[in-house]
Amino acid sequence: MKKVYARPLWCMNCHLCEVNCIVAHSRSRDLFRAYKRENLRGTARVIVEERLPLSVAVQCRHCDDPACVAGCISGAMVKDPATGIVYCQEDKCVGCWTCVAACPYGAIQPGEKNGRPLPLKCDLCRETGEPACVAGCPNRALVWEERRAGA
Amino acid sequence: MPALSLMPPEFSIVRDENKCVKCLACVRQCGFGAQQYDAADDRLYTIDANCVNCQRCVSICPTGALTIYKNPPPLRPHAYWTENHLRNIAKQAETGGVLLTGMGNDQPFPAYFDRLLLNASQVTNPSIDPLREPMELRTYLGRRPEAGGMMEGREERQAKTRTPLVPIETPIMFSAMSYGSISHEAFTSLARAAKEFGTMFNTGEGGLPGDLYDYADHAVVQVASGRFGVHADYLNAGRIVEIKIGQGAKPGIGGHLPGEKITAAVAATRMIPEGTDALSPAPHHDIYSIEDLKQLIFTLKEATRYQKPVSVKISAVHNVAAIASGIARAGADIIAIDGFRGGTGAAPTMIRDHVGIPIELAIAAVDQRLRDEGIRNQISLVAAGGFRSSADVVKAIALGADAVYIATAALIALGCHLCQKCYTGKCSWGIATQDPYRSRRLNPEIGAERLYNLLRGWSHEIKEMLGGMGINSIESLRGNRLHLRGVGLNEVELKLLGVKHAGEAM
């Protein structure tokens, strides 16, 4: 499947992937509204780790046998058999955070949106088609590509 | 910093709080500590005194919330005591040092390119549409065989010592910028773009990094007074060998790359100890005459078995024509002349701004002198120093150049905003820095694409201009000063440039 791969050699620590992620997952899909009206600051589904000069955007690897899906108590977290995308059906999530404990990359963070729990994890922008973090990365430190067959 | 700074900050950074979403990209990207964040108060603020107006924050800001303004002059406007003078004096009163700067001469000297206009065909001769008809931009660099009247046996001897011509697909090459003065990423971008477009990049005086030898067939490898990174494999890997005598931004003086920029990789490439200052002497200590230069030229030709044309690069100075003649007679295959607008990673401000002459006049003078002496056709003339557009390139070729070197324009394509702080090593754009946190901002994949695009765009434009003049080959434009007219130039200038004034007929 096509996944987002980070190329830390070119990550320049601007964190714009986080900004683009937040906007892509906002109701309005508008930068200003996402931050100023929907109050989504801090809800990025990608984690930019910093260990300067190194930095890297860490996000869900969409595992073949996802531990978060296995651990999900409500059945909210699923892996789409057609696309391979692991995502959370947000209306089913109860915020137990088993997924947070399960993820072998620490790529799921507990979050909240409109008073409801929301696991902050990459869904490869399944609703819009192209991952916003990749499209908006100014230095091509993130790429969206097929690297191995199957999966 | 002194307790009392005599000068207010040069720039003000203004943040539109209505737009700012506090993503902090500006803080993370500012190379000079002008953008700050106070986590305790969740507050962004600026230290304007640190701002160099490199525009990195403005460019990276996803909401367009930032604008940098030039502050009004610290005194009432004064045509003689300009702001630059005041700031420089205040700085020197604090430091007692030589003023340093980067990039090229920014003073309002005349730009002759802007006083020259090109011709076009109308009715009596047809113009050519480059989209429909072939248009040749390929240029060959190097020494041509001498015209007849040769002595017995000389032709044979000459054939043995004649270096091959080097074709370039567009008359634009990347000028010398050493690894060390620019980042590995910037250097790689230039090398890749040159190879992909079929032109040359120039290593500058810092050698060629080991991982870039794949690009060496598109490299002009420089030999400068410090002889950094010069060895037999280096010379033989390159396509052209260039002896650097001078540089347009700082004629007559040497170079100084501070030890902080001599990282392990730079040190290995330059073959000097890590962390030591790399000092290039002002002269080559083995060159005190044209005869000495000839020795070095042939030493290099011998070392490369006459397979590499040798170029000699000099600054455009007052006596440039006579020097160029000497260089041609000393056996050089290419003369590169760097005008006073040429850039640099670091130069004393006074030198940069007050030494040397405009490249337009130098081209005309050298071309004319070599023609007068009947040797113009033997040698290629490459002009450098401040080419801002394809029109400048076309005008330079019409004045007599074979090709041009661009560097400042290339850096601008890579993101440079001419803040002139190259010498600090803090370049926010990842160009003039060896700090990996900064240099990684310049992904050479993107850099090479941008440079390629620039070459492509300029080359298209050159074809358009040639076609308009009814010329289908760049070679036919060379030295064709009838295609140029001056505007607003006095008689001396017109005479030196060898052009008629606009309005004068053929």
Added chain:
Amino acid sequence: MKYVLIGNSVAAVNAVAGIREYDNEGSITIVAAENHYAYGRPLISYWLEGRVPNAAMPYRPQEFYAQNNASVLLGRRAIKLDPVAREVSLDDGTGLPYDRLLVATGGRPFVPPIKGLTPDNYFTFVNYDDVRRLEAVATPGREAVILGAGPTGLKAMESLVQRGVQVTLAELADRIWAPALDPEAAALVAGFLQDQGVKLYLNDTLASVRGMAGGRLELQLQSGREMTADILVIAIGVRPNVELLEGLPGVTINRGIMVGPDLSTGLPGVYAAGDVVAGNPPLLPHAAIQGKIAGRNMAGASETYQPLSPYNALGFLGLHIISMGNSAATGDEYDILKEIDPVTRIYRKLVIKDKHLVGALFLNKLDRAGLYRRLLEEGTDVTPLQDELLQPHFGLLSLPEEVWQQWLVE
């Protein structure tokens, strides 16, 4: 191929998915003791609180069974297994022949013999039906006593508190959720519960129950303490439902069913997964993974179940806990790294033994918890990381470069 799955919870549902990865033809029959399609069992407390409606209870969408061509017999129990004839008998007398059988019968709440306890004067907290019964009685102002302050008791406590019930927890151990919390962490949680108005009696348990007029209960604790309550919930653990395999030759039962690395039981074609398996912590992620692997193996794969350390995420009344491995460990044989903020009740603790992370506990700050779990599961030598482990920036980049480079391209 005929597949029969006894049980219809997490292990069985994942087994269906596992089977279908390899076999799209065989018939699958699920025998479900409850009258519900599979639901997320831990959701019952959320249901009782009203945070999860009936419609959101199913663990998989209704189409799941049809899509996977699995038929479900609701409300049926398997009462006898004939491993020679390869047939299971159900409580309605029907016989189900099988080629592959999965025993995923789970566990049932353990209810100790207590004087005065009758099936109608206490509740357990395991099934959908348990909370449906509780819903009728858990009304604002009533009082409840919960026996057991482990995860089940704490989730029961939360849902009752949210319904306006005054809750008292009685725990035989000296602290809350003793297998996961060390005394320090347990004290932080106890303080939190106190602030929420929950009473807590430690080192104590129920001695006797007596019904009073008006339906109230009079309870006496072992310590002699006496109290009255409207609701009694017993949440002191589960016991595996092993009866179906009991006494069959080739099967070993040791509190649960003993299984091989491929999750086979020793009877031909019979596998087991989930809470019924001996030595398996009764935790949902473990059941899900076992179910998936058992399903694949039943359909011809040969996967090995790598025993997984227990891990648990538990949240109640706004406090969140993640525990993994030997999270409660104390003592000199361990190197223990800690971060404590009593005000925000943040507690982060890593247990290191012989260079390896063997346990971790996080209260109210769960950042990158899964990363620690991976280090624990993979047995990484964490000695070089000691100074990094609890730093706020701990992440992939804290690991050796060859490791994180590899992880990034996985």
